[in-house]
Amino acid sequence: MKGRNLPFVMMAILPILMMLLTNFASAENGITEGISFEHHLFNGQVIIKTYYWSDYNASTWKITDNKNLWIKACVIEQPENMTLYVEHMHADVFIEATKPALDGHLQDTMDDKIHGGTTPGFYIGPEFPYYECFAVQGFSKWLREAWMFVFSGYGAGGATEVRLTEENIRREGAVGSEFAIVFDIIAQINGTNQYVKEIIYDDFIVYLDGSFSPNVGGTSEVEEKEVIWIAPNGLTGLIIGLAGVFSLITTAFLREHSTAKKIFLLLGIILLIAGVIVGLWGVHPVEVEKPTI
Numbered sequence: 001m002k003g004r005n006l007p008f009v010m011m012a013i014l015p016i017l018m019m020l021l022t023n024f025a026s027a028e029n030g031i032t033e034g035i036s037f038e039h040h041l042f043n044g045q046v047i048i049k050t051y052y053w054s055d056y057n058a059s060t061w062k063i064t065d066n067k068n069l070w071i072k073a074c075v076i077e078q079p080e081n082m083t084l085y086v087e088h089m090h091a092d093v094f095i096e097a098t099k100p101a102l103d104g105h106l107q108d109t110m111d112d113k114i115h116g117g118t119t120p121g122f123y124i125g126p127e128f129p130y131y132e133c134f135a136v137q138g139f140s141k142w143l144r145e146a147w148m149f150v151f152s153g154y155g156a157g158g159a160t161e162v163r164l165t166e167e168n169i170r171r172e173g174a175v176g177s178e179f180a181i182v183f184d185i186i187a188q189i190n191g192t193n194q195y196v197k198e199i200i201y202d203d204f205i206v207y208l209d210g211s212f213s214p215n216v217g218g219t220s221e222v223e224e225k226e227v228i229w230i231a232p233n234g235l236t237g238l239i240i241g242l243a244g245v246f247s248l249i250t251t252a253f254l255r256e257h258s259t260a261k262k263i264f265l266l267l268g269i270i271l272l273i274a275g276v277i278v279g280l281w282g283v284h285p286v287e288v289e290k291p292t293i
Helices: 002-033 141-150 166-171 234-251 259-280
Strands: 035-041 046-053 067-077 082-097 106-112 122-124 130-136 174-189 195-207 212-214 225-230 284-289
Touching: 035 195, 035 212, 046 174, 046 195, 067 082, 067 174, 082 130, 082 195, 106 130, 106 141, 166 174, 234 259
Parallel strands: none
Antiparallel strands: 035 046, 046 067, 067 130, 082 106, 082 122, 082 174, 174 195, 195 212, 225 284
């Protein structure tokens, strides 16, 4: 009986094992899914879709490690009388951080264009997509310069020696890598020597958990903030309050039960209350960038 039930037990266990394996694979290889953008160029006559992904997974994508970003541009739609070229592709990667001193510093950069020849660029069409690989250097000279900037009082001198490591750079607010990609797309009208150009611009963030997020216009930028309270009338209230304190101190030098002492006592109390009211009038919270060091 036990032998006869074995196939049914295996059939029940198999879906569970498949689910676990699928979840493990998606966690490890989620970064390979990447991100894509669709661009409508030349008055909508041309549609180009750009794709970005990496061979690295969430456990190996680190700020200080060498890594790669694959770049692909595919022509989805174009008129028959137009030939397209990628004249130039420029890519930058910046540190994405929640603290302003580290956020936005360049880590690596690259360019791709044809060096010499008569063609205006790399031909691109529905059957021939454009491919490139951005090999990002981990401990680049720009990253080292950024680290020195953070620990030199924002470039003002007085450096503090802190070792540049993955752990320390994350402690200082690094949360991922921001990529800015620019394509110069050249279109030639067939049968003529006329060339026109349009720009493709993509901006996105690869977070340290392997997720991609579009960032055109800084829509994904997050910086640490702290709340401070602003008292626009604080100085005026302080002056009035000090006048009240002075009035109360004066009463100590006046004759007991005298009219003058009663007047200064009453005036001091009124000024103290007025100082508190004026000082608190208009108090409001304001979010400001949290200092790094």
